[in-house]
Amino acid sequence: MSRERKRNSIDATDTAAGKPDAGHGLNRRHFLWAAGAVGAGAGAIAIGARPALTQEPGPVAPPSTVTSPPRDFAPGGAPTTYFWDPDVIAVDPSFNGLAQPNSAIKRLWTGALWAEGPAWNSVGRYLVWSDIPNNRQMRWIEDDGHVSVFRSPSNNSNGNTFDFQGRQISCQHLMRRVVRYELDGSAKVLADSYDGKRLNSPNDAVAHPDGSVWFTDPPYGSLVYEGAPDIAGGPTNPDGRLNPTLGQPAGIGTQWKRELPTQTYRLAPDGTITVVATEEQIPDPNGLCFSPDHKRLYVASTGKGPGDTGPGGQGNVYVMDVGDDGSVSNHRLFTDCMVDGVKCGPDGVRCDVSGHVWISSNAGRNVGYSGVTVWNPDGKLVGRIRLPEICGNLCFGGPKRNRLFMVASQSLYAVYTQTQGAAPS
Numbered sequence: 001m002s003r004e005r006k007r008n009s010i011d012a013t014d015t016a017a018g019k020p021d022a023g024h025g026l027n028r029r030h031f032l033w034a035a036g037a038v039g040a041g042a043g044a045i046a047i048g049a050r051p052a053l054t055q056e057p058g059p060v061a062p063p064s065t066v067t068s069p070p071r072d073f074a075p076g077g078a079p080t081t082y083f084w085d086p087d088v089i090a091v092d093p094s095f096n097g098l099a100q101p102n103s104a105i106k107r108l109w110t111g112a113l114w115a116e117g118p119a120w121n122s123v124g125r126y127l128v129w130s131d132i133p134n135n136r137q138m139r140w141i142e143d144d145g146h147v148s149v150f151r152s153p154s155n156n157s158n159g160n161t162f163d164f165q166g167r168q169i170s171c172q173h174l175m176r177r178v179v180r181y182e183l184d185g186s187a188k189v190l191a192d193s194y195d196g197k198r199l200n201s202p203n204d205a206v207a208h209p210d211g212s213v214w215f216t217d218p219p220y221g222s223l224v225y226e227g228a229p230d231i232a233g234g235p236t237n238p239d240g241r242l243n244p245t246l247g248q249p250a251g252i253g254t255q256w257k258r259e260l261p262t263q264t265y266r267l268a269p270d271g272t273i274t275v276v277a278t279e280e281q282i283p284d285p286n287g288l289c290f291s292p293d294h295k296r297l298y299v300a301s302t303g304k305g306p307g308d309t310g311p312g313g314q315g316n317v318y319v320m321d322v323g324d325d326g327s328v329s330n331h332r333l334f335t336d337c338m339v340d341g342v343k344c345g346p347d348g349v350r351c352d353v354s355g356h357v358w359i360s361s362n363a364g365r366n367v368g369y370s371g372v373t374v375w376n377p378d379g380k381l382v383g384r385i386r387l388p389e390i391c392g393n394l395c396f397g398g399p400k401r402n403r404l405f406m407v408a409s410q411s412l413y414a415v416y417t418q419t420q421g422a423a424p425s
Contacts, residue, residue, distance in 0.1 A: 062086045065388045066368040073107035073388065073413065080104050087371070087386040088415065095374060095383030098356060100402075103416040105385065108140060109147045114226070115407035116348075117204065119160040119168065120397030120425040127397055129407050130157045132173065132226045140412060142398065147412075156227045159204030159215075159287070159393070162424045169213060171202035173221025174228055174248075176256060178202045178213065178267070191215070191267050194275075197259035201227055204287045204348070204393075207424060208294060211269035212326060214276065216285035218262045218313075219305040230257035235307030258307045264288065264299055266326055276328045277320065284313035287348040287393060290322070291355055291377070292422040297322050298334060298357055300346035315345040317359060335359075335379045342366045344373050348393030352419040356382070358404065360391040372406060387413055396421020 063071045064086040071080060080086065081104040088099050113133035120127055125142040128150055137157055139150035156173035163169060168181040176199045177192035190213060192199055201221025206214050221227035222236040228248060232240030234257025244253030264277035264285045277285060277299060286302040298319050304312025319334040337344045344361035351357055355377040363369035371387035372394060389408035397405050401420045406413040
C-alpha cells in the first residue's frame with residue numbers, strides 16, 4: 001500500500017464526527033437526524049479499489065464528496081471525472097462491469113425536505129418521486145431536465161412504482177393506504193386494512209407479473225413530520241400530547257391509531273391480502289424488490305419505528321423465495337449492510353438484470369458511507385456510490401433503463417451504469 005493510500009485509510013477511521021459507529025440500535029430517524037451534524041470539513045475517506053489504477057506522482061486526483069472543500073455536484077460545478085468518478089467505488093473487480101467509465105454523478109435537483117420513492121415512467125420518459133413532508137410528488141422530465149410538482153397534495157406519499165400496465169402505484173402515509181392511479185386519470189384504493197384493522201403506513205410497493213402488488217407496512221408515517229400521529233392513546237401518541245388534526249383537512253387525524261404489527265403483504269389480483277413476512281421474520285420492513293426472474297423477494301428492515309414495543313429492525317436486508325403461486329418460503333438474512341465496520345442503513349432496494357442488489361445507504365454521521373451499496377446475488381459487496389447526503393431510495397430509469405436515480409435527503413442524483421434495471425422500476 002502506498003503512503004497516500006495508508007494516509008487515506010488512517011483518515012477514514014476518524015472523521016469529523018468521530019470514529020465509525022457500528023450502528024447497532026440506531027433507527028431510521030436517528031440516521032436522518034445525525035446527518036445534520038455532517039460538515040464540509042470532514043476528514044478524507046479511503047476511496048477503495050479502482051481498476052488498474054495506482055498512486056503515481058502527478059496531478060492531484062479529482063475531488064470526492066468527502067474532500068474539503070467538498071465536491072460540487074451541481075451542473076455548474078468543476079469537472080470531476082477523468083475516467084472513473086472518484087465516488088463510484090469498485091470494492092470487487094466484478095463491479096467494473098456494472099459501473100460506467102467516464103460518467104459522473106450529477107445532482108439534478110435539490111429542494112425537498114425528505115425525498116423518497118423514485119419510479120421511472122418508460123412511456124412518458126419521466127421520473128416521479130415523493131417529497132414526503134412537503135406533501136407532494138415531484139417529476140423530472142428526461143428531455144430537458146425540467147422539474148415540477150407532479151401531484152399535490154399527495155397524502156404524504158412515500159414509495160411509488162409502475163405496474164406492468166404502466167399504472168402508478170403509491171403508498172400514502174397520511175391515509176395509511178396503497179392507491180393506484182388509473183390510465184383514465186382516476187384513482188383506486190388497493191389496500192387500506194388487513195384483518196379488519198387499518199394499515200400502519202404503507203411504505204413501498206412492487207408489482208409482480210401475475211398482477212399482484214407486494215408492499216411493506218412499517219409505522220414511519222405516524223411521525224408528525226411525515227404524516228399524522230395516532231389519536232390520543234395510540235402507540236405513537238400514548239399520552240395524547242400530539243394533536244394529529246393540526247394542518248390537516250377536516251376529518252383527517254381524528255379516527256386512526258396503530259393496530260397492526262409491522263408486516264409485508266401480498267395483494268392478489270382478486271383483492272385478497274396475505275402476510276408474506278411477519279414482524280418476527282422481518283421487523284419494520286421498508287424498501288422491497290424482486291429479483292429479475294421474480295423467484296426472490298428482497299426486503300429492507302430498517303430501524304425501530306414509532307410505537308414499536310419490540311426491538312425493531314436492525315438495519316438488515318432479508319430475502320425469501322417466491323413460488324409460482326405467490327407463496328413464500330425460506331426467509332433468511334441477505335446482508336447486514338456492514339461496510340468497513342460501518343452500518344450502512346438500508347431503505348430502498350432495486351435489482352439489475354443480472355441480479356445484483358442495489359441498496360440505498362444511510363450511514364448517519366459516517367461521512368463517505370451514505371449513498372448506495374451494491375451486492376451480488378450471493379450477498380457479497382461489490383461496489384459503492386458515495387453521496388454527500390443520506391440516500392433514501394433509488395431506481396433505474398432513462399430510455400435505456402441504464403441510469404441510476406438516487407433520491408437523497410433534499411436532492412435528486414443520477415449516474416449512468418453499464419447495466420440495466422429489472423423492469424418495471
